[in-house]
Amino acid sequence: MVIPVHDVNPVRRTPYVTYALIAANVLVFLYTPGLAGSVAGDSALSQLCHLRAFMDHYAAVPQELIHHHMPRLVPTGEVGAGPHGSGCVLGPPGYDKSPPLSVLTAMFLHGSWLHLLGNMLFLLIFGNNIEDRLGHVRFTLFYVACGFAAAYGFALVNEDSGDPLIGASGAVAGVLGAYLVLYPRARVWVLVPFLVFLPLRLPAWLVLGFWFVLQAAYSSGAAVPAAGTVAYAAHVVGFLAGMLLAWPLRPGTPPPPEPRRLLWGRQARHGW
Structure with a gap:
């Protein structure tokens, strides 16, 4: 897996x-x-029980998205003792939850620092150019639309799952799909793990195409025994949604300009 660090694709407006x-x-x-x-x-x-209750309240749950009803018992956030030891207490939900709205709130939830930083790195590198091409308002709508497509696409193939679905990955995957369509020839600086991390400047179609192939392989179980806790299917659906939404804009998108002086893919006057 390669780690992107910067793209050589200047923008015209602040993202x-x-x-x-x-x-x-x-x-x-x-x-x-x-x-x-x-x-x-x-x-x-105690913190784990509060976390479970928080996630169940604000995360998207495939069962709820497809069947549009709340489960009878949900984590309350309290700790209780049972025959097998202490655990999180379940009880009737003390709140009303809108499954479609939970997709929006789930897009801002992450399970760990690594989960958060990985998504934000990809959004920072590739999101600015898509926002530059679409404009602020259309980019906002595009981002949300890809997030919804990813969540409901995942739910359709996991409709009996009661596990919370969280993260910006589906929406960010849509950004990557749009970038591949609009700027396939842009150069991206990446770190390739080979004994040490080797810096390489590769075309976007190779970096993002390789990323998508990996996600599709993980989703199908061809590359790993199981998807585990990562919703790879949401990544695939979000990526394809981004490609489809960006495709009508492709004819009017010129190739990205190449700066005269480069410092790790960035114009030297801007610093690192």
């Missing part, structure tokens, strides 16, 4: 929406119970 999305995701993570105080996302039992 305010991209920056705002990154800030919102970080702030929500910092206020998520049981996660902000731990780099690994580990927590005590």
Whole structure:
């Protein structure tokens, strides 16, 4: 897996929406119970129970998205003792939840620092150019639309799952799909793990195409025994949604200009 660090694709306007999305995701993570105080996302039992209740309230759950009803019992956030030891208490939901609205709130929830930083890195590198091409308002609508497509696409193939679906990955995958359509020839600086991390400048079609192939392979189980806790199918659907939404704009998109002086893919006058 390659790690992108910067793309050689200048923008014409400040990507305010991209920056705002990154800030919102970080702030929500910092206020998520049981996660902000731990780099690994580990927590005590009481914190874990609060986290489960918080996620169940605000995350998207495939069963709820497809069947449009709440389960009879949900985590309450309290710790109780049972015949097999202490655990999180289940009880009737004390709140009303809109499944479609939960897709929006779930797009700002993350399960660990690694989960958050990975998504925000991709959004920072590739989101600015898509926002530059679409404009602030259309980019916002595009981002949300890809997130909804990813969540409902995942739910359709996992309609009996009661596990919370969280993360900006589906929406960010849509950004990657749009970038592949609009700027396939843009150059992207990446770090390739080979004994050490080797810096290479590769075309976007290779970097993003390879990323999509990996997600599709993971989703099908061809590359790993099982998807585990990562919703690879949501990545695939979000990526394809981004490609489809960006495709009508492709004829009017010129190839990205090549700066005269480069410093790791960035114009030297801007610094690192």
